[in-house]
Amino acid sequence: MWIVVVVGLSAVLCLPAQEAVTLKLIETIPLPGVKGRFDHLALDLRGRRLFVAALGNNTLEVIDIAAGKHLKSIAALHKPTGVLYLEQQNQIGVANGEDGTFRLFDGTSWQLLTTVGSLDDADNLRFDARAKQIYVGYASGALAVIDSTTLRQTGSIKLAAHPESFQLETRSSRIFVNVPGAKHVAVIDRDRQTVSAIWPLEKFQGNFPMALDETHSRLFVGCRKPARLVVLDTTTGKAVADLAISGDVDDLFYDAKLKRLYISCGEGFVDVIDQHDADTYGLRERIPSRSGARTSFHSPDLDQFYLAVPMRGEQVAEIRVFRSQK
Numbered sequence: 001m002w003i004v005v006v007v008g009l010s011a012v013l014c015l016p017a018q019e020a021v022t023l024k025l026i027e028t029i030p031l032p033g034v035k036g037r038f039d040h041l042a043l044d045l046r047g048r049r050l051f052v053a054a055l056g057n058n059t060l061e062v063i064d065i066a067a068g069k070h071l072k073s074i075a076a077l078h079k080p081t082g083v084l085y086l087e088q089q090n091q092i093g094v095a096n097g098e099d100g101t102f103r104l105f106d107g108t109s110w111q112l113l114t115t116v117g118s119l120d121d122a123d124n125l126r127f128d129a130r131a132k133q134i135y136v137g138y139a140s141g142a143l144a145v146i147d148s149t150t151l152r153q154t155g156s157i158k159l160a161a162h163p164e165s166f167q168l169e170t171r172s173s174r175i176f177v178n179v180p181g182a183k184h185v186a187v188i189d190r191d192r193q194t195v196s197a198i199w200p201l202e203k204f205q206g207n208f209p210m211a212l213d214e215t216h217s218r219l220f221v222g223c224r225k226p227a228r229l230v231v232l233d234t235t236t237g238k239a240v241a242d243l244a245i246s247g248d249v250d251d252l253f254y255d256a257k258l259k260r261l262y263i264s265c266g267e268g269f270v271d272v273i274d275q276h277d278a279d280t281y282g283l284r285e286r287i288p289s290r291s292g293a294r295t296s297f298h299s300p301d302l303d304q305f306y307l308a309v310p311m312r313g314e315q316v317a318e319i320r321v322f323r324s325q326k
Contacts, residue, residue: 022272022285023305023322027068031061031317038308041297042083051092052308053080060094063319074110082125084134086148095122095136102136104151114151119144126168137163157193159186165210176219178207185221199237204230211254216278222249222263229263229273231281240279245271246286253298258324262305266294270307290315
């Protein structure tokens with residue numbers, strides 16, 4: 001294993017070193033019969049249920065992570081992409097890219113409660129608990145705003161191209177949005193429902209996943225061309241560091257407790273990055289997974305990391321459960 005330390009915008013390759021395992025595989029949960037690629041995941045922390053958008057299978061897979069078994073499959077979806085769990089209502093929201101809908105299901109009976117349409121290429125979902133608003137990335141460039149009480153669309157925020165991952169800042173009204181088609185990060189004022197700033201990514205393309213460290217005012221952006229993790233200062237929008245990561249990145253999560261990033265990449269690795277300080281980052285570990293296993297979820301409350309592994313050849317689809325190690 002090689003250790004790469006990034007100071008500012010410069011990378012230094014150091015000698016091999018022995019390190020403790022950062023993610024320990026504790027369980028593998030098979031999903032027999034589930035075909036095609038996965039998209040996003042969500043967690044019911046209280047009920048210990050993991051929701052997995054099986055995009056290629058047109059289903060939402062429900063996993064009992066306490067018992068370590070597959071619980072239910074919700075069928076007849078249309079390329080499910082984003083997943084959202086509303087804890088107070090015990091409801092599951094699913095974005096469907098093929099028919100452009102946001103569907104809401106009861107978390108006990110699994111019955112379909114309502115459908116919001118006209119959301120072409122519906123994708124990522126986020127929930128603003130304070131304002132009780134659901135955000136849906138969709139179309140050739142927009143975020144839809146849905147009132148979680150009335151379940152009616154109340155607004156649409158125009159963007160330059162289709163949005164990928166986006167993060168809501170809790171201490172302000174800002175939303176940071178990856179817009180890879182326009183090669184930038186858009187900053188939205190969600191009170192005014194307008195774009196307030198554009199942060200160009202001149203040297204980096206394919207900015208799909210994103211994570212946020214509010215304490216240090218840092219935004220983490222995973223790029224595919226080239227395969228880099230880019231760290232932006234959210235007070236200026238400027239890059240303070242970047243470092244090489246594995247290819248085909250699709251999800252990344254920041255572990256504030258351990259000052260660490262987990263990055264799942266379709267090349268067949270989970271990269272673990274240490275945050276030494278706000279501007280200094282180093283590759284801690286590169287964990288082999290499977291080709292195409294690029295979607296994941298991290299629970300800081302459970303100290304667990306979930307990796308969705310699609311069916312490939314003799315490899316049955318499965319969820320790999322890892323525990324974060326100090």
